[in-house]
Amino acid sequence: MLERAHQVRLGQGVLDYVDVGSGRPILFVHGLLVNADLWREVLPPVAAAGFRCLAPDWPLGSHRRPMAPDADLTPRGVARLIADFLTELDLHDVLVVANDTGGALTQILMAEHPERLAGVVLTPSDSFECFLPPVFSPLPKLARIPGSMWPLAAMLRSEYVRGLPIGFGWVAKRKVDPEAVSSYIDPVWRNRGIRRDLRKFLRAVDRRHTLDAARRLPGFRRPVLLAWATQDRLFPLSLAHRLAALLPDARVVEIPDSYTFVPEDQPEALGKLIIGFARDEVFDLAH
Template structure:
């Protein structure tokens, strides 16, 4: 499925773990986006244009989380630390420095592992309602990692999400997006796993590695992460209560909390204009700060 033209020009970069497709729009300091499970770069289709027009180079990859274009190499490490290393490899391959990472949902949990293990190229971070601390995954999705140990589980998950009526159920997209997503966007998110055995293999390998020990271990290092962090958090979210954001803010030396109203987890879907404004204001406020 083609990604939204609003994301910019398509590219593919070959990394040690495999090929990663990304879209690029705008010029200026780099902003790299990290989506979550069973979505792709289309999550950012309403955010990227405003950030790019404000004078930033926006790069929106499809990370191998079940809705990506190109399967990874069969031996690639797709655990949460492996995906954090993949993002670090992406930044290195494009020689990006002083990068602003904007992350949502599962992508935020992986980004926190990146902050702990590979902070060298990071200039600042925006965490928009995401897996954190002991909620990796939240309870409603806690069945996924053990289920992923079963052969054929990714195929069964793809089939369970085939009926459009299932999309609004809590174990699907009903508690992550406050309003129904357009059918073409849902096809972008769900067809890759339905059609590609390689994508399903990648999804299953990632799910098998999810555990709260990764985000809890990352949080133990946050006292030494002195880059600015914006916590753009949905106050109504059922999966990641705003108390998580307050706890993260207390751990991070340079964190600021921005509550977002009328949104669930997918702030880029429910409140894209608000998120874009917050990102741009944050970038302008922290430009030139020492790392």
């Protein structure tokens, strides 16, 4: 798994993050109940291609350090946290790569805090009225029940449950490395503060956030690559084309033989797409 050798203290709390490579910055944004280890097979080739790769553990249930008790962990609050991370590290002209719930947060970032962004890669992500997708739509209601996150974490420790649609069954086509699964599940299982953070986020999930972001996306004029899995069972390819129709400079690339977790199912293909997009369309390093 990836080594979190760096920490940054923000107003909302301390973030652990991976920082590898050198060159133009690429920021990675994972989704719900995973962490930076989602990108473990994507970061090495992208860093080797001459880019600085930064992958924080965002406070979405698999982070290792609870945020401040008063931290704003609504979707808009976490998008602001991403913007604060870029500001604190004084990063400019950043390419953001996002997956799943992280894609929804990135769309809010694009709408509300675009100043430091040079471009975006969205892999299959929550968008429009699909936040969360139907199979996970009970989670915000569940989060309103005190103490509900511990039974959720306990269920996810079961290999049988992880194979179901409510686990990893519909997000990863291939079996996820058991060490990665432990990295994803252990924090929320072991730490009450992590469960508090997850519950705060889930209680605030609502499609109004992604719908509002979508209304404002036509104002985002940087290049966007929609690297979408053709076999995704949660986020159909039509969502990618709807997003592309809104954005002034966007194109859709189809990734076969993958579900939502493209970084798990097709890391090599995704890495190549990120490198090519960064060189030719975002940072123009090929000319």
